[in-house]
Amino acid sequence: MKRILSLIVFTGIAIGSYAQQVLTLDSCRTLALANNKELRISQEKINAARYQKKAAFTNFLPKIDVMGAYMRTQKEISLLSDEQKQTISNIGTATGAQLQEALQQLGASNPMLGSLLQPLAGMIPGLSAGLNGIGQGIVDAFRTDTRNMTLGTATLTQPLFMGGKIIAYNKITKYAEQLAQSQHATGMQDLILNTDQAYWQVISLVNKKKLAESYVELVRKLDSDVEKMVAEGVATQADGLSVKVKVNEAEMTLTQVENGLSLSKMVLCQLCGLPLDSEIRLADEQMENLSLPNVYTESNVNTALANREELRSLELASQIYRQKVNVVRADFLPSVAFTANYLVTNPSLINGFENKFRGMWAAGVVVKIPVFHWGEGIYKVRAAKAEANIARYQLEDVREKVELQVTQSSYKVNEASKRLIMAEKNMDKANENLRYANLGFKEGVISTSNVLEAQTAWLSAQSGKIDAQIDLKMSEVYLNKSMGTLK
Numbered sequence: 116m117k118r119i120l121s122l123i124v125f126t127g128i129a130i131g132s133y134a135q136q137v138l139t140l141d142s143c144r145t146l147a148l149a150n151n152k153e154l155r156i157s158q159e160k161i162n163a164a165r166y167q168k169k170a171a172f173t174n175f176l177p178k179i180d181v182m183g184a185y186m187r188t189q190k191e192i193s194l195l196s197d198e199q200k201q202t203i204s205n206i207g208t209a210t211g212a213q214l215q216e217a218l219q220q221l222g223a224s225n226p227m228l229g230s231l232l233q234p235l236a237g238m239i240p241g242l243s244a245g246l247n248g249i250g251q252g253i254v255d256a257f258r259t260d261t262r263n264m265t266l267g268t269a270t271l272t273q274p275l276f277m278g279g280k281i282i283a284y285n286k287i288t289k290y291a292e293q294l295a296q297s298q299h300a301t302g303m304q305d306l307i308l309n310t311d312q313a314y315w316q317v318i319s320l321v322n323k324k325k326l327a328e329s330y331v332e333l334v335r336k337l338d339s340d341v342e343k344m345v346a347e348g349v350a351t352q353a354d355g356l357s358v359k360v361k362v363n364e365a366e367m368t369l370t371q372v373e374n375g376l377s378l379s380k381m382v383l384c385q386l387c388g389l390p391l392d393s394e395i396r397l398a399d400e401q402m403e404n405l406s407l408p409n410v411y412t413e414s415n416v417n418t419a420l421a422n423r424e425e426l427r428s429l430e431l432a433s434q435i436y437r438q439k440v441n442v443v444r445a446d447f448l449p450s451v452a453f454t455a456n457y458l459v460t461n462p463s464l465i466n467g468f469e470n471k472f473r474g475m476w477a478a479g480v481v482v483k484i485p486v487f488h489w490g491e492g493i494y495k496v497r498a499a500k501a502e503a504n505i506a507r508y509q510l511e512d513v514r515e516k517v518e519l520q521v522t523q524s525s526y527k528v529n530e531a532s533k534r535l536i537m538a539e540k541n542m543d544k545a546n547e548n549l550r551y552a553n554l555g556f557k558e559g560v561i562s563t564s565n566v567l568e569a570q571t572a573w574l575s576a577q578s579g580k581i582d583a584q585i586d587l588k589m590s591e592v593y594l595n596k597s598m599g600t601l602k
Contacts, residue, residue, distance in 0.1 A: 150388025207246025
């Protein structure tokens, strides 16, 4: 029991320390890639495509099949009819009757000759019986005894020419494996993009929470000062009410930011495969100043055309459809295959119908030549070519859209950089304006409404800077995604 309790305590401490650890952007990406179910599915698709490619290669190799069968029939196969069996079995009787008739006719025409042939007449019954026995033996020899039939065969088949179908199918499976890998890479980039979005959303709300807390403290201090001034008769009751309204608005804003932050952390935990209620901290929460990116140019289009997995997937799909044309065409071309087999039967067919297992081998070439199918092959090939053209047009369309997307993303990065510079200048001006407003309020030369306006402008400038920083980070992420370099 003590060991179990110790294990439970140790596990709880480990989980707690894990939940409290600081997560960087790279660690969030790593966790997301390791725990995403869709990526596991796409990895299994790669494995399936790899095995299909290996299975397709076996079509080049000879195949050996073994088959066995047993059959019990009600009646056996007969090579003689019932009339033939009766005739052959009684061949001696018929022959004896004919001899007796012939001897009687000779005796009647020539009594002396008849007396000489009289001993021969006594031999006819024995001769008839012997011939009957021989006839019955012949009938028995023609029995097949096929009521119990056993068959076994081993067959070897080696394709020699299949119209190019085997080669085309192997190419299709190779492209299919590469397509599965490309789709897996696309899924990884999409997941990284979603993780980055969730990560920077949390960073944005963390800083906005700090900002909201600072603003609440600011308006509460102003509220305290105005209450003292109202009590001394320096400020009016209306000034005090307007400040209290701002306090309530600031507290409500803080509550909304806290709720949004909790939900954003839950989304990030779900992407990383962590419990939704994990208490996580991010490394970039102390966000002050971000380094400005380089100005992006049109050379990014060439990078995108070389790296975008979507284009690679469409190119592979186009290759697959081209090979499908060859597969369809192969169905209407001659095919040649070598075949060899060994056949074993019981009853045996080699030395009569013996109740023994006897076998024989055979080898040959099978040729199949389609002759006339009412133009079916032509129509199917044309349909396959149309599908290949569709894939090619889709590739060209997506390539144009990628160029447009990269250009737009490059412009947005440059715009976000300029927006951040302007936001920093606005923040400096808002800080200075708030400082002058507070000094003037203390000196009694500035009204409460002016101070509230200065605080509102300060809040807007601070929030604008946070938004500009996050926009800059996300515009870089979107640009890397559009260029296919997000890894």
